[in-house]
Amino acid sequence: MNLDNLLDKLKMNGYKITVQRKAILRALAENHNNLITVENLFEKSKEIYPKTNMSTVYRNLEILEKLKLVYKVLTENGMALYKLVCSDKHHHHIICKKCGKTEVIDFCPIDNLKQIIKNKKFILTDHKLELYGYCLDCKNSEDS
Amino acid sequence: MNLDNLLDKLKMNGYKITVQRKAILRALAENHNNLITVENLFEKSKEIYPKTNMSTVYRNLEILEKLKLVYKVLTENGMALYKLVCSDKHHHHIICKKCGKTEVIDFCPIDNLKQIIKNKKFILTDHKLELYGYCLDCKNSEDS
DNA sequence: CTAGAAATGCAAATGATTCGCAATAAGGAG
C-alpha cells in the first residue's frame, strides 16, 4: 500500500491530512520492511517535517492501528514496534532480533490448530505467531 | 512441577529460601492453570505471607523467568502476565482473553515453518505462538 | 553461633505512553 492509498484511507474515514501526518506516514513507508520503535519513527518524521511532535506520532499510530494500516509488536520489555501492513492477505512475519527487518511468511498453521482445539473447552478467536531470528546482514556482522 | 521441586531448583542455583519466596511460589502454584498479573500475584502472596512486598514479587519473577520456571506473556497494553511452566516439553497455550485460563496445545507448527524459511535470508532462532479465545466458563457468562 | 552473602522493604526514579487544554490548521459550505 503506497502513500496515496494510505492518505485516501484516512480521508475516507474522516481524518484530515496534516503535514505531520504525512511526514509520519512517509517515514513509515520508507521503512516498510522494518519494525521500528516509536522513538525512531519520531526521529525520521522530524527529518521530513521538523516540527513533528512525539504525542502526534503516538496519536497517529493509534489511529493507524485502529484502521489496521499498521502492525504492532511488543518487545520483551513491553515497548512497541511498528510497521505498515503490506497486504490485506492474512500472513505472519519473521523478524530480525537485531535490526527489526521483517519478511513475510505466507503460511498460517491455524487450520492444524483448529483441529486440535476442537477437543478443548475453548473458543478460538485470535492467534499470534511470531518468528524471530537474524537476517543475513546481521548474522554476518560480528557483534551479535 | 510442584513446590518442592521449585524450591530445589532455586537452591541448586544458589538462591536462598525465604518466607516471601515460598509465598510467591505457592501463590503461583495455586494458579498454575491461569496467567495472572503481577498485582494479582502480589495480592495472593500477601494472603499467604502478609508482609510480602511488591518489589520482592517483581524480583522473584525475574529470577524465576531466568531459570525458565515461569512463563511470561505481555498483554496488548504491555503489562506482564505470568504462570508456572507446567512441563519441560516444548508446547504452546491457548489463553482465555477474559480470565487468563490456559490450556496446553501440544502441537508446534515450527517444522512446517522451517521448511518455508529455508528460502528466506533469515536464521530462525525463536518463535512465539499464542492462541487466544474464551474458555467455556467465560463464553457462557453474558458480560463478555 | 557467627560471618558474609543474599534478599527484602521502602521510597524514589524511570521511561514509555497518555492526557488536558489552549492554540493552530484543515477543509467544506457559502
Next chain:
DNA sequence: CTCCTTATTGCGAATCATTTGCATTTCTAG
C-alpha cells in the same frame, strides 16, 4: 477566497507498571 466548525497539534504534566538504591533483615554454610 473567507469563514466556521471540528479535528489536530504541541506542550507539559500525569500515569502507571516496573526498576533501582540503599539501609536493614534474613539465610545458611561452616
